[in-house]
Amino acid sequence: MYQDAEGKCWWKGNLHTHTTRSDGLKSPKEAEALYRMNGYDFLAITDHWKFLETRQENGFLLLSGCEYDVGKAARAETGIYHIVSIGAAQEPSLKRREGLTANEVLNAIGEAGGFAVLAHPAWSLNRPDEIEKLRGVGAAEVYNTFSGLPWNGRRADSSGILDTLAAAGSLLPFVAADDTHLYAGEECRSFIWVEAPELTAGAILASLREGRFYASQGPKLAVSVSDGKVQVDCSPVSAVIFYSNLVWSAGRVIQGDSLTNVTYSLKSGENFIRVEAIDALGRIAWSSPVAVGR
Numbered sequence: 001m002y003q004d005a006e007g008k009c010w011w012k013g014n015l016h017t018h019t020t021r022s023d024g025l026k027s028p029k030e031a032e033a034l035y036r037m038n039g040y041d042f043l044a045i046t047d048h049w050k051f052l053e054t055r056q057e058n059g060f061l062l063l064s065g066c067e068y069d070v071g072k073a074a075r076a077e078t079g080i081y082h083i084v085s086i087g088a089a090q091e092p093s094l095k096r097r098e099g100l101t102a103n104e105v106l107n108a109i110g111e112a113g114g115f116a117v118l119a120h121p122a123w124s125l126n127r128p129d130e131i132e133k134l135r136g137v138g139a140a141e142v143y144n145t146f147s148g149l150p151w152n153g154r155r156a157d158s159s160g161i162l163d164t165l166a167a168a169g170s171l172l173p174f175v176a177a178d179d180t181h182l183y184a185g186e187e188c189r190s191f192i193w194v195e196a197p198e199l200t201a202g203a204i205l206a207s208l209r210e211g212r213f214y215a216s217q218g219p220k221l222a223v224s225v226s227d228g229k230v231q232v233d234c235s236p237v238s239a240v241i242f243y244s245n246l247v248w249s250a251g252r253v254i255q256g257d258s259l260t261n262v263t264y265s266l267k268s269g270e271n272f273i274r275v276e277a278i279d280a281l282g283r284i285a286w287s288s289p290v291a292v293g294r
């Protein structure tokens with residue numbers, strides 16, 4: 001946890017973790033101990049089709065979780081969707097069957113009080129026009145550690161797909177997550193910071209629904225937009241990048257030593273803006289896209 005300049009508390013968590021309850025190599029207890037030791041405040045254990053309930057012990061919050069998938073292993077007409085349920089009050093009422101749709105999964109997660117995250121859209125080869133038809137997605141993974149090298153090629157980064165979606169007017173909030181399976185270097189890498197008055201399932205869930213979080217691998221980030229300017233305050237980084245629906249924008253990339261304070265002037269025609277801050281070790285923090293110029 002850290003406190004920002006206004007005294008608000010930001011809690012660190014990973015929303016996508018597998019254990020021996022499905023195809024992960026550590027037990028839930030071992031996974032919890034590992035994340036806790038690495039400074040995390042909360043964790044969701046999201047084994048494939050195995051729901052685990054919310055529990056809070058000794059200052060660490062385990063949010064209920066489960067990962068559901070629909071579609072075949074090869075990219076088919078129906079698409080492939082992996083959807084993670086976070087913090088549902090009870091197990092979503094779902095049975096694995098052929099023909100199950102992503103919207104049925106999202107609906108069941110919503111009815112059970114869960115927050116739904118679209119997992120690794122780049123890995124799943126999701127298309128923006130298909131994501132647009134989904135109802136009840138709370139956030140999408142802009143980065144999924146396990147979809148990257150050396151475990152899974154180079155499909156960790158979904159920002160291109162999510163930018164195309166945002167340019168068309170559908171702004172999904174961004175999370176980053178490890179999707180831990182092997183505990184072979186993918187653990188404790190990509191996470192979210194959530195702003196909440198206290199570390200309880202209720203408070204974290206409320207903040208997730210209100211978009212009071214950002215994705216990171218290390219840098220801390222605060223972004224505000226007013227009077228045609230985007231103001232970024234961050235922990236020391238070596239680059240800040242502003243992404244929008246414009247394919248070209250002057251002043252989009254700012255590089256330097258230990259940047260902590262950067263401003264960007266919005267350009268005519270921009271309909272959304274988002275920020276990446278990258279530190280000297282190459283670790284990224286991502287803001288969610290925000291609508292501008294309307």
Ligand SMILES: [Zn+2]
Pocket residue numbers: 067082119120
């Ligand atoms: Zn998955």
Ligand SMILES: [Zn+2]
Pocket residue numbers: 016018067119179
């Ligand atoms: Zn997974």
